[in-house]
Amino acid sequence: MREFHFKAMTANDMLYDLCIIGAGPMGSAAARHATLIEPGLKVCVIGPKEPKNYQETLECSHGIFSSHYDEGRIATLLHQWQSRAELARRSQSRFSEIAQQTGIEFYERVGHLVIGNQNDPYIQRVQKIMACMKTQVEILDKRGLSEKYPFLSQTLSEDTFILSESSGYVSPRRLIKAQLKAARLQGCALIDDVVDHVTEVNQSDGSKQMKVSTRKGQIYLARKVLLAPGGFIGFRDLLPKGKKLDIKLMKPRLAFAELTDRDVRRLSNMPVITWKDKLRSIHCYILPPIKYPDGKYYIKIGRRSEEEFHSADEVAEYFKRDPSEKAADSELLGLLLKLIKDLEVVSSHGDSCFTAHTPTGRLYCDMITPTLGVAAVGNGCGVDTSEEIGNMAARMIVSGRWNHDLPYEKFKAKFKVESSVPSSL
Ligand SMILES: Cc1cc2nc3c(=O)[nH]c(=O)nc-3n(C[C@H](O)[C@H](O)[C@H](O)COP(=O)(O)OP(=O)(O)OC[C@H]3O[C@@H](n4cnc5c(N)ncnc54)[C@H](O)[C@@H]3O)c2cc1C
Incomplete structure (x- = not known):
């Protein structure tokens, strides 16, 4: 992420209060929560649609896919860490409310x-x-x-x-559909695109804005940006220059x-x-x-x-x-x-x-700068816990600081030391 002075606005420029990058389980949940926490907040989510078939996958020249293209993800309360079990418990407790609101069933309580x-x-x-x-x-x-x-x-x-x-499994595809539908009904804009760059823009009054540039050539302006692109976070110019999250992508x-x-x-x-x-x-x-x-x-x-x-x-x-x-x-x-x-x-x-993993075994939910936050890296259970992660991330980005009862230290982002970063991650 580079810092520069942005002058001319094009006809396509739009100013959002919050731009969420990534319409997966975490980004879609954050979008629903952000529009709930502050009704009237101008929110957009940018993320590419899932390719419908193999031909469309081949044609995806942007090379951005996801960890959620499937019909079954375990949703359980039996986790090895209390914070993860708590995120899962709170997420599950709201599944039926979301299904009722949207008419989209996504949770099967099969045990x-x-x-x-x-x-x-x-x-x-x-x-x-x-x-x-x-x-x-x-x-x-x-x-x-x-x-x-x-x-x-x-x-x-x-x-x-x-x-x-007595838990079960979730269809990640339908969960995302439900979260995005609820977010849309609450005023959130959904944009089918891939973000290539996020840059911080200095305004003439001394304030900062975020400039989000996409693959389709659009530019969106936002007061704040939440990064929720899963394990793809290192594949585009989304973080401030020189910053690389410490994550591993496993097959x-x-x-x-x-x-x-x-x-x-x-x-x-x-x-x-x-x-x-x-x-x-x-x-x-x-x-x-x-x-x-x-x-x-x-x-x-x-x-x-x-x-x-x-x-x-x-x-x-x-x-x-x-x-x-x-x-x-x-x-x-x-x-x-x-x-x-x-x-x-x-x-x-x-x-x-693929699954994305952190050295701490816990997801990163943190403010990187006063206007840029991150909620990413599921460690193999990011669907199960995503609904409460969305709440945690939305509260954080809307208020610009940690604003959740679980301790911040558990979710603090860790960065790679420059010399250990492979060139394309
Ligand atoms: C085989 C397998 C089994 C799993 N089993 C379970 C399980 O049983 N239970 C469980 O809870 N979890 C499970 N997981 C993990 C879970 O799927 C992930 O933790 C979860 O999908 C992470 O959610 P996310 O929103 O962070 O990332 P993702 O699901 O990857 O979503 C990120 C979204 O952001 C988009 N994106 C990326 N880059 C950009 C960009 N530059 N611009 C715009 N959009 C972008 C992507 O296209 C994607 O839609 C499993 C994963 C795999 C692969």
Whole structure:
């Protein structure tokens, strides 16, 4: 971000009180909250629409995609950190209100099982947070599990320990649609574009404005800008010159298994499953049967990997890869077949997606300058918590300072030291 004096305004120039960059889970939630906190505030959200198909993906010359192009994201209260669990709890508590206001349903309360081993560090941390937050859970053993969900395998070990809670999953696409609809109804402008530059402009009266320049050649002026572009934040000139957020972009491992009609019926009460057993090197999550835009039902199984992206080109190439090259992860498919009895997989595939991570494991929500804020980096759970993150970010950017009851220190942005920054991140 450069600082310079801006003189002439073109016919396309528009002055907003707040410009939000990125119409994903965080940006769309921030837009709804900003228009609620201060009715009459002139707000816009700028972000590109999701490509409708592979051809449109190939034609996306801007190379900006997202982490939310999917139908299922786990929404749970069983998190390893209290602040994250609190963000998730508050987010979930407002889901039905948003669905009612917009007529868009996005949350399926199918239940969530954490299958593991009582001595597993993850299970122990989750139990600690559950106790602090008085989260309602049922504890099951292997027998209790097979009574409740007879289609789950008997091959689990005898010491299997199961936490069962009443959360479920969210369709990120529909959640965003609902948040943006609510924001629009409250006066927010939605702009389909990609932002290339954000620059600070000195006004003749000594005040500052932000100049937002887009791929389509538009210029928008705003008193403040909130950056919510997810892991793409380093791919455009959005931050002040020389500033790079300390984030890692990881390639998750994934497999989608297409189901037969028989299995869709048989698994109709399947919950979301998190399966973690360090002793047996098992670490994955499974979404129940979900209908995708092609009309077919799939179960998704995924896990984090240590594979990293290092440049915008690498990410764009990965998203544009031919679908036939996006094979399902065979090890994950094997785990799925182990867990669900007699599962018949009609076909399988993988997908392009990335998750953004911080060294603190928590998202960044911070003011970078008095007129520029950031709310980004979901650490693999940015949909689940996005509604309250939107509230937190909107309060911060509207008032220009930290304005939330959770402690600021947890969300403080960390920057990379210049010498460790790869050229294109
Ligand atoms: C395979 C996979 C599984 C996951 N599972 C879960 C889960 O179970 N539960 C969960 O809560 N989370 C999960 N996540 C993580 C979650 O999807 C992300 O944390 C979340 O999408 C982050 O939201 P965001 O708004 O910060 O970023 P994004 O979702 O990436 O949205 C950012 C938006 O900003 C736009 N944008 C970027 N750059 C610009 C620009 N220059 N100008 C304008 N617009 C721009 C993008 O196009 C995008 O629409 C998963 C992610 C993946 C990949």
